[in-house]
Amino acid sequence: MLIINKINAYIGLLLTVIAISICPMIKVPFKGSWNLYQTDERLFFISIALIAITSLCLFVRQLRMFRLLSFVLFVWGLLMAAAVYFKTNHYFDSKFFDKVLAKTIHYQWGWIVLLVACLLLLTSVKKERLQV
Template sequence: MAVGGMCPLVHVPIIGNWNYFGIDQSLGIIFYVIVVLAFLGAFLNKTGLLRFCGWAAIALVILTLAAVWFKSHDYFSFIHFKKLINLASGMVKYKWGWFVILAGVLPLITVRKTVPVQQIPVVPLSEA
């Protein structure tokens, strides 16, 4: 997930590729707070925190995708022709970084608690 936030997420013509901080700085900060919480949950072996971070990241990704779509359509609202608005907003393209983020989220939402394994008593060979 941490690497996916720095990958190109949106391509805007003339301006170039944007990552999470290019799209919106506050969304980028929220995303990396979730990433830090996930790292903390992994180090402390807290499966509930890991699952929460996974679902929160999915919700944030969906929110960000919707925000980019609405912003690109709203940005060109000064044009009075619907076809030109769709053409102009269609020039904003989603990039491959979203797949990297989702590939990082999938292990988080599928994590399970580790059940302690019962130890089999070891019988020395001299007693057997």
């Protein structure tokens, strides 16, 4: 039987929405800090859809699907971080310009908030045996 810690689940969902929509993900010179929508719109919309489906599974008490989607959201966060890294390091075809761009663009604290929120979602559901 699956048991859910609702406080961790609700805090995790709230933090994922805040991390995806508001928190700065990268710092671009001359433009300032960018959130995920300004970095890549496709990653933003896929992330919002994953969060919406995960929250729907929580509210209709489909805990197996919620646990699976929490894991998918965690892996998706890692893939997003890797995608942004490769996009900044291989934006141009020239090695010189890629190195200059990679040195000027820096990750911000939004990635940490996103991964902590995904870890909260992962640890909110646990399996427990029934006592007969």
